[in-house]
Amino acid sequence: MNMRALIQHYRGPLLFLLKFAGVYVLGNLVYGLYIHSYYPLVDPITSFISSNTVSLLNFLEYDVTPVPDAHAPYVALLVGERTTISVFEGCNGVNVFIIYLAFILAFSGKRKDFYTFFFIGAITIHIANLARILLLFFVSENLQDYFYFMHKFVFTGVIYIVVFYMWYLWVRTVMRNQ
Numbered sequence: 001m002n003m004r005a006l007i008q009h010y011r012g013p014l015l016f017l018l019k020f021a022g023v024y025v026l027g028n029l030v031y032g033l034y035i036h037s038y039y040p041l042v043d044p045i046t047s048f049i050s051s052n053t054v055s056l057l058n059f060l061e062y063d064v065t066p067v068p069d070a071h072a073p074y075v076a077l078l079v080g081e082r083t084t085i086s087v088f089e090g091c092n093g094v095n096v097f098i099i100y101l102a103f104i105l106a107f108s109g110k111r112k113d114f115y116t117f118f119f120i121g122a123i124t125i126h127i128a129n130l131a132r133i134l135l136l137f138f139v140s141e142n143l144q145d146y147f148y149f150m151h152k153f154v155f156t157g158v159i160y161i162v163v164f165y166m167w168y169l170w171v172r173t174v175m176r177n178q
Contacts, residue, residue: 019106027098035073035089042068042075043089049126050075050087053133064137077137084140085133093129093159097122100163107167109174117170128162 007014035043042050050066054077057064064084067076076083100121104114132155139150 016106020102023102023105024098027102028095031094031098039073040071042073043092045094046073046087046089046092047075049092049129049133050077052130053077053087053137056130056134057137062137079141085137087133091129091133093125096129096159096163097125100125100166103167104170107171107174109170110177113170113173113177117166117173121166124162124166125159128159132159 038044047066047068050068054064054066057077063079065078067078068074069076074086074088076086078084101118104117104121109117135155136147136151139147143150
């Protein structure tokens with residue numbers, strides 16, 4: 001089989017991969033420029049997720065204060081004078097959303113379905129990310145020895161499982177509507 005026939009045979013998957021990679025790279029470039037424009041201060045999206053987290057913790061009757069660092073891009077969440085966790089730009093869920101968005105754009109569907117999944121995905125990822133940060137707060141407060149493992153593996157895995165499930169729902173929706 002010659003190269004042209006091979007490319008023609010795998011045209012669909014190759015287009016999907018090119019679209020996915022293009023949206024992912026472009027999204028990360030734009031996001032990187034956005035983050036860099038605020039450096040060395042914390043960006044507004046990270047401040048927003050930090051404020052949401054503090055509001056939920058205060059609602060749960062934890063006395064938590066958000067303190068943006070004046071010389072670094074993170075918000076420290078303090079209980080009394082002690083930093084329990086720090087929320088960096090990597091904690092705000094934007095990179096996870098970029099991966100989600102790259103997939104639903106690459107695996108094309110109807111425009112109406114796209115907008116629905118775009119907004120539902122953004123809300124779901126935000127809620128899952130808030131839950132992740134809340135749980136990390138509780139791990140930091142109560143099980144400090146397990147913090148690295150829970151942060152690096154467990155909660156990161158869980159948020160990607162949420163994204164994979166939303167991808168699955170997207171593919172099912174697109175395939176049903178064809």
